[in-house]
Amino acid sequence: MTLLRRPGPWIGLLLVLLAATAPGWLGAYYLGVLSTAYYFGVFAMSWDLLFGFAGEVNFGPTFMIGTGAYAAGLMNNAGFGIPLCIAGGAAAAVVGGLILALPALRLRGPYFGLVTLVAVLLLLDCIVIFAGVTGGEIGMMVPSILSVSAVTNYWYAFGFLAISAVILFGLSRSSLGLILQATGQDRIGAAALGFNVTKHKLAAFCISALFSGVAGAMITFYEGIASVDTVVSLALTVQIVIAVVFGGRRTIVGAIIGGIFLILFNELLRPLGQLNSLVVSGIALVVIIFFPDGALGWMFHSRDES
């Protein structure tokens, strides 16, 4: 019953209620912003699973997101329907995730991070080189879109976020999540307890890639275009990292909060023009320096001390 006395779950419930009723009281423009924010939240959660739990400093989430988005887009252009394209994008992203995981099994820390960065740059190069089919820096238009209605699109995004959150949060709290954390924290210690570290890390990469890929594919069909800026650029990677650290790494839920907050804040500060990203970056910097465990981590901490 202590659960009911904590503020966290109540605030969470309130936020979910607000989100579930949003189409009733929000205009189409802000529903659109929120839809983007929800997809972004899935990017952040997927990244948190790898970084927060498996302990892999992956600077290439957009390698998996981009692979998913572009694979889905290519398939759509080849005439396949949306559900099949999303499945194909997911499969391509998982393959991408496995490719990314290979160096992770050999390299540690900063070296692995560098390899993931290079992977993203390679993907960017490929997209530009094969501009004929990928649209290059302009982006690749897709013939199909999820819906023309902002409300329907909102429900797609919200539903996807909710399902992803339940699955990823559940996984993080399951035995698998526990073992992943152990492998992330101390590889040798985990192996000495009889856990096949390689197997678990590969699983983490696959799961992260699956959700990243589906999110990448869905945002493509939401926007009607797969573009380097929305699914591959390094700027997006930085935003994902900031969102997770901001919300609290190793919490999954924190990643959603951080992701939505970041997108909304960017939007609210749009009147500031160029200053907008400066302010957001400044706030992120302050949070990272003074609350390295993020918003949720900070709440956990204050509870431990009380």
Place this chain on the structure above:
Amino acid sequence: MMLATAPTLDVSGLTKRFGGLIAVKEIGFTIAPGEILGLIGPNGSGKSTVMKLIMGIERPDAGTVKLAGTDIAGWPTHRIARQGVGMVFQHSRPLPRQTVLENIKLALLPDSLFRLAAEPHVDHRAREIAERVGLGAVMHRRPPTLPFADLRRLEMAKALARNPKVVLVDEPFAGLTSGEVAVFSELIEGFRREGHAVLLVDHNVKSVAAMVDRVLAMYLGQRIAEGTAEEVMRDETVRRVYIGGKIEAHPRKELDNKGGEALLDVRGVDVFYGKARALQEVSLHVNTGEFVSVVGLNGAGKTTLFNAISGLVPFAGDIHWSGNSLNGRDPARIAREGIVQCPETRELFGDMSVRENLDLGGQHLPRAHREEQLNWLLDLFPILRERQHQQAVTLSGGEQQMLAIARALMMRPKLLILDEPTLGLAPVILEQLSNALGRLRETTPITVLLGEQNVTFALPHADRVYVLEHARVVWEGDPERFAAEMGAGYL
């Protein structure tokens, strides 16, 4: 036991090379069910490598490790663990956000990707284990809020949970108080009673003597003695490795300037590493021109003491240097003021030449002084003159140590701190090093603070000696009195 029980663990011909260095050479031993074997050796002797080879953390180059008849040598760690080898790590890294109970449950989980919820008996079993190791009262707390001894209990609990046939325990009593030592001894006895084979890995015989059935002593990767704790403690080779040969002392009578102000004055210093106590109320002083030795076994706190003096670890208490307090001063400034430490890890720039390493040490000296200092040092260590243009990493262990000392001397220290210069060196090299220190002491007015495990090496040059044991200074006096008063009880 007259009945020959088949050994649980049977290691033979175990060998491991790291590049040109043979870290472990043809080590073999057996442990029967319910038997406790002590594996001892000073730092760098290869004992930890043996443990890692058994656990599969390193792959052996040769040899077999048979667990109840199955050769597990070279298997990946997780398979070795599933086969029945458990390890109690010295430094635990529990999951910080999970409770103690959840940390124990982790050890009880199967290695499966698809078993998402633990089976019901796991919770019950985890509680049982928590009670058994004495964590019952704190099982719902998170590890960061626990004292050091409880974290070690948690490590013990995780090993117990796996119910291994063989338990490897790394430095079982490091950082524990004597009361806690008793509790942990009892836990390890529990392993014995249940028929597990136990390997205790430690620096010295003394700390494990009360528990072990047999001891295997290692030095420079090789077996040097085996037998009961008493036999090994009496063994000539072991005594030579730990204490050295005959103890000699040459105190300089002319240095009896006890009325003078101490150059370095350490008063009541305490150091904690997280929750482990590394130094307790340590006081010592060094007068100008003195050669003071701090002797103590590995893990006694020598390096911690030197790091506190050099400003590398935070401490409680007072450290005064030429009358000024060093508390809270940054390490670079302390070094510039004349306290130069030559760390046990040597910290040479391996890719640079001998000459470049020395030049770096003399960076702040005016050019003329630098040349002069360099020539003096190359005279003091003639071998370095020959090797001037060689890469530091290609030097032998002894040469590297001389280079490390020479580089420290390039800084023209007022106080030179030498931390265990004999680490991992063969006896013949020790003599060369000892001669160099002798020349240094006779020909220069330098002040030296030497930390050593090897008493024979530390005593001949010392004017005064401190003995550090379990984080405390337990003896202080002239080197001549050491043999009579401390010699026997040191090991």
